[in-house]
Amino acid sequence: MNKPENTTSGSVRTVDLVQKGLARRYKAEKRFRRMGLCAISFSLLCLAVLFISIFGSGYSAFQQTVIELDIVLDPSGLNPNNLAGADFNGLVKTALYNMFPEVKDRGEKKKLLSLLSSGAAYKLADFVKAHPDRIGKALSLWVPADDDVDMLMKGHINRNLPETERRLNDQQISWIEALEEQGKIKKKFNTTFFTAGDSREPELAGIWGATCGSFYTLVITLILSFPIGVAAAVYLEEFAPKNRFTDIIEVNINNLAAVPSIVFGLLGLAVFLNFFELPRSSSLVGGLVLTLMTLPTIIIAGRAALKSVPPSIREAALGVGASKTQMVAHHVLPLAMPGMLTGTIIGMARALGETAPLLMIGMVAFIVDIPGGFTDPSTALPVQIFLWADSPERGFMEKTSAAIMVLLVFLVIMNSAAVYLRKKYEKRW
């Protein structure tokens, strides 16, 4: 409004001063924004590198090399009433030797046999148990190949390396090439990985056992930590008198949230295993330990959620004559629930990814069986990753990455659930 040349008036001088500093202010703003962008790009880049490396080395685990065998189910060795005593291994061997009749030498036969996984005989046994009517007939069955063959087929073993530097010799490679020519070897979707427990053989190892273990552990954690955490948060926030004692409790809870998780594992070892003598390696104890670890997180999140409920709602409830408990139960708690659920799910996601405390209570044991209950020995997904990452076989490397991918998928699902619940139950006032 005022023209710039009208310098006598005070307001114009203010405008000039503002103009002078304006460029500098905008510059600072731009710099600040650029810094933020840099930070976000850096973290996104790191995330991308992580995902690409895990996916790149893990995707091949979802495929498995199988070899087709033509097997004659000789009725003389197969009694339908006593299949457990049948020599399925012999049948598999015979079938393989029949495919390569030129192999006579005992050493060579052993090499030939090592192309097949030790799981081939189990596969045949399972098939015969499921179809006893096929006894006496010939059939062709796809059985899993050894992990070295698997690695070769996936290109993780270089065929052009000198013979001494690879796990398969020239003769074995020539057999595999012969099988390839006949179309008797192929890669198929790896169902074993999703249905089996752990194994010493990479081609037979799966994550189902660890997933079940994680599931049971998390169920225990959830049913203990959610009610206890919510009750503790409600009491501390709504009912407890504010004095030195409750201050000490609050400080302690905040401290517990930051205690290294392995300490909780040691506590679990000392208290739950050694004192109460609960079953070792069980998901029950794992759940108890993770409950201790998750509780502070849930209590802190719960208290924050309760604090964020506006006082006007509390006054409204008290104003119509609700008792304190009614006020909390009918009005405050429902409004705080989304925040509490979010805190709980984030705590659970952390519990799902927790390894260290489980190592201390024996959930790191090598367990092949799928756990069927809370007291069965079991392991958990992150511990399984730890175990596989530690194994020397090349085949476990891709399994490790694949297991990480599965764990990440679960984490993403849980965190999305947290966001969804918050959005759904969030109320405005």
Add this chain to the structure above:
Amino acid sequence: MYQASETINHKVETKMTENPLPGKRKSQLVDRNVRETVGQAKVPNFRMRCENVNVYYQFGEKKAINNVTLDIGKNEVIAMIGPSGCGKSTFIRCLNRMNDTIEGCRVEGTILLDDTDIYDKKIDVVPLRARIGMVFQKPNPFPKSIYDNIAYGPKIHGLVQNRQETDELVEQSLKRAGLWNEVKDRLTQPGTGLSGGQQQRLCIARTIAVNPEVILMDEPCSALDPIATAVIEDLIDELKKEYSIAIVTHSMQQASRVSQRTAFFHMGDLIEIGPTDQIFLSPLHQLTNDYITGRFG
């Protein structure tokens, strides 16, 4: 405006004639340094009686109310006015023990509802708050449906036994609050979706659904536009037939429109109390006079 001033002039005239010494009125004003209450604090037909009430905050460090004595009569609207921070909200919150929820707040003195001391140790605060309802400054409906907002109080107090009784009570309360016609088709929708004035009337309906004896209103219209305010003022007029109402307000016009008696608070002291006409037309205390003429506050 013209009409209004004329009415005031007329009232002034009548007051003046009632005043035994009209010519000396100015000089009769009580000095501004006198902190004792001027005017008639007690009424013969009281519903609530407060005697020598002191309120402390922060565990006794801060005194918010100083030795206040006043009565709330039956079927009367008493307005409490005064500059910000004078303690009128604090005082009204003592009347249904809402200050109990504030950490470090202590109330001394006697507050009677009929013949019972509401600060007696044997008194249960839950039924007390059912007898003394409260409407707050900011409309604060529960984030539930309109129906549930009204039905909540009667349900927790067991005033209704079945769905039909609840329906009737909800309808009746909304009708008395003058909200029924506006919301009867959307009772299941959230109360927070109403406009500000409707929300405040919903809160009043929620309060009267419990059928209290006294209604406390803490600046009920401060967040509302003039039209909504007028609706609520009419409602207060209607409600005083059945209830005793104490209303805190910042608007002197509102106090003069709705109340029969007015109490003027200043820095924790009850300076002057008396019939509304008298307070606004011929105040006895210098501070009251300054406040109502807009010299401070």
